[in-house]
Amino acid sequence: MTLLSPGEASFSVTAPVLVIGAGACGLTAALTLREAGRDVLVLERDASPSGSTALSSGMIPAAGTQRQAAAGVTDTPDLMAADIQGKAKDRADPAVTAAVTQVAGSTVDWLDSLPEVDLPLVTGFLYPGHSVERMHAPPNRTGEALMGMLLTAAGRMDIDIVTEAHVTALFAGEDGRVKGVRVTRPDGTVEDIGCDTLILACNGYGGNKTMVAEHIPEMAKADYFGHVGNQGDAVRWGVELGGEAKHMSAYQGHGSVAVPHGILITWALMMEGGIQVNAAGERFSNEHQGYSEQSVAVLAQPGKVAWDVFDDRIHKLGMEFDDYRNASDQRAVVHANSVEDLASRIGVDARKLAAAIAETHAVGTDRFGRDLSVNPGLDAPFYAVKVTGALFHTQGGLRIDGAARVLRSGTDDPLPNLYAGGGAACGVSGPEVSGYLSGNGLLTAVTLGRLAGLDVRKS
Ligand SMILES: Cc1cc2nc3c(=O)[nH]c(=O)nc-3n(C[C@H](O)[C@H](O)[C@H](O)COP(=O)(O)OP(=O)(O)OC[C@H]3O[C@@H](n4cnc5c(N)ncnc54)[C@H](O)[C@@H]3O)c2cc1C
CATH class of the missing domain: 3.90.700.10 (Succinate dehydrogenase/fumarate reductase flavoprotein, catalytic domain)
Incomplete structure (x- = not known):
């Protein structure tokens, strides 16, 4: 049982915005909120945040960036969206594809403008399916460096990241409104934390062998190179709350x-x-x-x-x-x-x-x-x-809209206060392995984190 009734909660503290997961998605969402002076609390199960983000090559695709302009590369969100759909055989969600490609350039420019972050354009080769050079990565091309930059920026901006905080259950009303979460500490103690809004940034289900065997049988016996802590919590909670899992066979x-x-x-x-x-x-x-x-x-x-x-x-x-x-x-x-x-x-x-x-x-x-x-x-x-x-990582996840709001199953109505980004949300790769355009992982991590943060800022 991962969904509990709010009546069972004993909230020690309530945060306006809770983010579960301190990877690229969660940190980008938190930085976006702090930029506007908003309070946000990030909960991370590990003692030291790393996630799949730290295991990656740190390559973030984006169109129309200042780095591209400086290098004389002409690119547009429409061209990038066409490349994504070309790889996905037009089966990526058009609204989400449009939203992430529109905001990718300004998101990378904004991250790159933070004093701690350095995301030069990667030149000299093109990954399959990309029409132009649009990968931005730390100079040593590691996700570890990307995580270091985001965490240092988060520290400067006084973002509260509680580590060793494994979220093991959500509290929600009948209407699907999330009231808070239950955190289990390594010593087994539990703590309930209330929230007005919840952002799921705890990636997909690559580390959950049962879910991989169910949804991606051809990879059931393959090695998994992503973060083992990514156990499919987000998609399970989202579905229990009334959301919908989509493209679960994608990876x-x-x-x-x-x-x-x-x-x-x-x-x-x-x-x-x-x-x-x-x-x-x-x-x-x-x-x-x-x-x-x-x-x-x-x-x-x-x-x-x-x-x-x-x-x-x-x-x-x-x-x-x-x-x-x-x-x-x-x-x-x-x-x-x-x-x-x-x-x-x-x-x-x-x-x-x-x-x-x-x-x-x-x-x-x-x-x-x-x-x-x-x-x-x-x-x-x-x-x-x-x-x-x-x-490496799963691409299926919760069906969302262009603002990263989790949608109710079978409708275009968002759940009251739930967002998902990165591997927690359905990506832009369609339902098959061949639909993954290089960079789709960090693309949806940083842009959906950004979009979720911007949408919450409106309220
Ligand atoms: C080897 C490798 C190379 C890759 N290279 C690239 C690349 O160059 N470009 C690209 O676009 N993509 C790449 N990817 C994919 C990319 O790493 C992911 O798509 C991206 O990092 C996802 O970011 P995220 O923030 O959603 O998840 P993560 O970075 O995994 O962060 C999720 C966080 O949530 C935490 N968490 C999970 N469950 C809970 C819970 N219940 N309670 C509290 N915390 C929880 C985890 O501990 C983790 O820290 C690569 C992946 C791998 C494995």
């Missing part, structure tokens, strides 16, 4: 996680000309379709692994990423002076590997539909990383 997978190191190997390597081969040394897919759906393709290979294969030019690009440097330090990156040498080092058939590499010098579209003309072919010396496919 962000990734087809390039180094094994056994468990380090994300940036997809930029593939977009700049790298290929993936299986244990036989053969290519098996169009690597330019998207890293999310590639998780499924890699997991379908013998041993559930593949090798990212690339050359020195691409290795140098990889070295711009902290994660890749870390993988290199941990000897995950194999170096070889010739195809034969590489084949012997990674244990694949040399003739097949040679054929796969030779293919990169071809022009036109290959049998998988990849346009080989867009990148230079691979030349010695070569590099390879053994990778597997993994589940």
